[in-house]
Amino acid sequence: MFNWQLHPLTGLNFLGMIISGVIVLLVTLLVVMYTIYFERKVIGWMQLRIGPNRVGPLGLLQSAADVLKLLIKEDIVPAKSDKVLFLVAPVIAFVPSFAVLAVIPFTATHLFTAGLNVGVLYYIALSSITILGIVMGGWASNNKYSLIGGMRSAAQMISYEIPLGMSILGVIMISGSLNLNVIVAHQADHMWNIIPQIIGFVVFIIAGIAELNRTPFDLPEAESELVAGYFTEYTGFRFAFFMLSEYVYVFAISSLATTLFLGGWSGPFLPSWLWFAIKVSACIFFLFWVRATMPRIRGDQLMGFAWKVLIPLALFNIVLTGALSLVA
Amino acid sequence: MLFGIPITGETVSFFLLALIIIVSGVMLLTLDKVMHMALALGGVFLGVAGIFILLGSDFLGMVQILIYAGAITILMVFALMLTQKGDDTSSPPTSGVRAIFTLLGVVVFAVTVLLVIRSTSWPVNRPAVEPFAKPTVTLIANAMFHTYTVPFELVSLILTAALVGAVVIAKKED
Numbered sequence: 459m460f461n462w463q464l465h466p467l468t469g470l471n472f473l474g475m476i477i478s479g480v481i482v483l484l485v486t487l488l489v490v491m492y493t494i495y496f497e498r499k500v501i502g503w504m505q506l507r508i509g510p511n512r513v514g515p516l517g518l519l520q521s522a523a524d525v526l527k528l529l530i531k532e533d534i535v536p537a538k539s540d541k542v543l544f545l546v547a548p549v550i551a552f553v554p555s556f557a558v559l560a561v562i563p564f565t566a567t568h569l570f571t572a573g574l575n576v577g578v579l580y581y582i583a584l585s586s587i588t589i590l591g592i593v594m595g596g597w598a599s600n601n602k603y604s605l606i607g608g609m610r611s612a613a614q615m616i617s618y619e620i621p622l623g624m625s626i627l628g629v630i631m632i633s634g635s636l637n638l639n640v641i642v643a644h645q646a647d648h649m650w651n652i653i654p655q656i657i658g659f660v661v662f663i664i665a666g667i668a669e670l671n672r673t674p675f676d677l678p679e680a681e682s683e684l685v686a687g688y689f690t691e692y693t694g695f696r697f698a699f700f701m702l703s704e705y706v707y708v709f710a711i712s713s714l715a716t717t718l719f720l721g722g723w724s725g726p727f728l729p730s731w732l733w734f735a736i737k738v739s740a741c742i743f744f745l746f747w748v749r750a751t752m753p754r755i756r757g758d759q760l761m762g763f764a765w766k767v768l769i770p771l772a773l774f775n776i777v778l779t780g781a782l783s784l785v786a
Numbered sequence: 787m788l789f790g791i792p793i794t795g796e797t798v799s800f801f802l803l804a805l806i807i808i809v810s811g812v813m814l815l816t817l818d819k820v821m822h823m824a825l826a827l828g829g830v831f832l833g834v835a836g837i838f839i840l841l842g843s844d845f846l847g848m849v850q851i852l853i854y855a856g857a858i859t860i861l862m863v864f865a866l867m868l869t870q871k872g873d874d875t876s877s878p879p880t881s882g883v884r885a886i887f888t889l890l891g892v893v894v895f896a897v898t899v900l901l902v903i904r905s906t907s908w909p910v911n912r913p914a915v916e917p918f919a920k921p922t923v924t925l926i927a928n929a930m931f932h933t934y935t936v937p938f939e940l941v942s943l944i945l946t947a948a949l950v951g952a953v954v955i956a957k958k959e960d
Contacts (some may be wrong), residue, residue: 472795504789543821545881575921579848586856590828593863612864616857636923 471761478570482559488707491521504750531694536600543598548692548699551591554584555703555710562713563639566723566730574633577638578630581714582611582623585669589615595700596688605689610677610757617764618668618675624772625661628779629718642722650721654782657775661720661768666711666766667748670704674752677760712741799840807833824862831855845922 495518502509510517514557519656535544561577564570571730589612596608629651630636645651652659657675668675679687689700716722716737723730789798810829819824831854838847918925930938 540819540821543825546825574844575923576848579852580844583848583852583856586852586860587828589856589860590825590863593860593867594821594825597867599864609864609867612860616860704795 481583482570486706486709489709490702491693492706493708493742495521500746501750528698529695533694536691538600540598543594547591547595547598548696550594551588551698552703554587555706558584558710561638562717563642563722564731564734573639576636578626582615586619586688592688599691601691603685603690604688607679607684611688612669614760617761618665621661621671621764621768621772622665625658625665626718628655628658628775631779631783642717645721646724652719653722655719657771661772662715663687665768670707670711672745673749674755676754677757685766708742708745712738715741796840803833803836820866824859824866828855828859842917843922845926
């Protein structure tokens, strides 16, 4: 098979990269559409409801109808808002969420994967820029709910980024590389990282859900106290952009968890992309499961949990991994 | 070839990044609202990270994005949101005399820099810089944890002390 990572950059290869980027974008949009559909269906079943079942067979076209509705809605910009920032904030929030997918190894052939030597760091670094978009959007709306939502999300996402990064360190120590392709190849040769890195995996999943601003960590958009949080004033396709970046991150963090801990594309019998899809679906299902089960936690508990529980646990995991690798 | 510069992927990306840095820098100086300036500063940081990556030090570029474009910018925005009240666009009116002196200063500075650049003998036809022998992550790790372990530990000790000191000072003011 053709492999981007072994070829020099020529005009034709550049064109190929752009085409594969567009393909990844389209696949991601499709995944996001059906992620939203399955979220509503799964949570519906868990709460003994039916979920969407009107538009198309089994309600399969519900998300498409919702997206169409959002796109043709009026684009309202509040009169007292900071116009430029208000318009540019959804873009700042969305672009990194899609850009992080560049380093995810979807298949064994690396058809759409950048072989970056600092792949893990690239993911963490770019995903931190989304916070800027969220805070800017909350501030530019000139609305107290938006402002409080934006501030909460900034505090929460910065705090949980630290345990998230630390939980990955154990995996990096085992694999000896920051390159996601090497990490997956190492797991294919040895065993899935979830077994020696179970503490790291638990910390990663908790911090990951907090990074996504999802229940039980959805304080930035807690509807019972903040209306809708940082996107209270957003309508139409700008609102759709915020939602889109949130769900692209659901896909991205599930892909990252699969790549780092669940062996990525490696697995017997089935083709590599199918294994990847199965594992990512399991991760996404877990996120929905947590959302349907857990109540929202309080703001003061949130910060204490990150700094007093998760970070010491992640540090302990690093020390343990180092000690075990010295012994073995 | 364009103005004696070969058109390759590297030169194109260098000039694009330079354009981003300069435009963001000018915006940082000229924009009215502090919040917009913070965003422009983020653009400068991103452009500098791109230059680092272009020079082959991908680790440094990523850390630049993580620390500066991510954390520092958000920290600034956060501080501004908590301290700024209402409209902050009022800038003092500039007088004619001041404008003339500013123009004079800029012209003198530009002429000086131009003369210095013209009188410097630049090395020409140097052989191309060798790429790094190993991945930069390996090189940095070797430098930090083998060659300079003691200075590295001392620096981390100083940073921890600064962190604890900041907490102590903040607690005292309560």
